[in-house]
Amino acid sequence: MNYLRLYQFSLLLIIISPLIFGCSKHTTPIQLQSHDYNLKMLIDDLRSINSIEAVLEVSYEKDDTSLGGDMYIKADKNNMIVRVYYMGFLAGEIVEENGTIKSKVKMSKKRAEFLITSLRKSIFWWNFDFDEIIDFQERYLLKSEGREVVIDKKKMLPISQRITNDDGDAIDINYSEPLPIEPEKESLKPTDWYQSVVQIEYQKFRVNSKITSLKVLRD
Numbered sequence: 001m002n003y004l005r006l007y008q009f010s011l012l013l014i015i016i017s018p019l020i021f022g023c024s025k026h027t028t029p030i031q032l033q034s035h036d037y038n039l040k041m042l043i044d045d046l047r048s049i050n051s052i053e054a055v056l057e058v059s060y061e062k063d064d065t066s067l068g069g070d071m072y073i074k075a076d077k078n079n080m081i082v083r084v085y086y087m088g089f090l091a092g093e094i095v096e097e098n099g100t101i102k103s104k105v106k107m108s109k110k111r112a113e114f115l116i117t118s119l120r121k122s123i124f125w126w127n128f129d130f131d132e133i134i135d136f137q138e139r140y141l142l143k144s145e146g147r148e149v150v151i152d153k154k155k156m157l158p159i160s161q162r163i164t165n166d167d168g169d170a171i172d173i174n175y176s177e178p179l180p181i182e183p184e185k186e187s188l189k190p191t192d193w194y195q196s197v198v199q200i201e202y203q204k205f206r207v208n209s210k211i212t213s214l215k216v217l218r219d
Contacts, residue, residue, distance in 0.1 A: 156190035
């Protein structure tokens with residue numbers, strides 16, 4: 001095995017890993033209907049989510065380099081586990097337990113804290129106090145220091161998010177193609193859907209993902 005390549009894969013994937021909703025294994029398209037659902041109802045409903053667990057297929061591109069692997073993420077409001085696998089081998093891991101971060105990838109403590117914080121914010125994108133809400137014709141823009149989230153008014157799902165730290169490092173996340181979490185349900189609210197395609201850009205890296213397993217636990 002090329003261990004240098006494996007190390008590069010683990011480092012780069014964890015650097016750009018703030019994502020959660022990739023392509024679903026469901027292939028039959030289901031129409032997301034219009035609804036009467038305001039922003040406060042959306043946020044209140046989303047805040048009933050206790051934890052999210054997912055297995056994803058992830059690929060990244062940088063210049064002429066392209067690599068793929070698998071990622072396991074389990075997150076609740078206080079703890080998080082991120083594991084990256086390459087060719088079936090564990091290539092990297094970051095664990096957060098009640099605010100304490102442990103990383104098995106060589107990086108500074110400050111960078112690890114920024115990455116795990118960004119990952120948590122992109123999973124629980126609704127869980128922050130908005131300093132400003134701008135109401136556009138078709139979208140909401142939710143803003144706070146170091147963070148912007150754009151929400152589609154009709155679908156009540158995130159379209160994009162930007163997370164920035166004090167040093168100016170920024171991660172851009174773009175969401176598209178909504179799918180139901182439980183397609184067998186007859187009546188679906190906006191919070192029963194997730195964005196099935198995500199593209200993440202961090203510095204010169206671009207990442208695409210798709211979920212092969214997704215579990216959401218609510219109050």
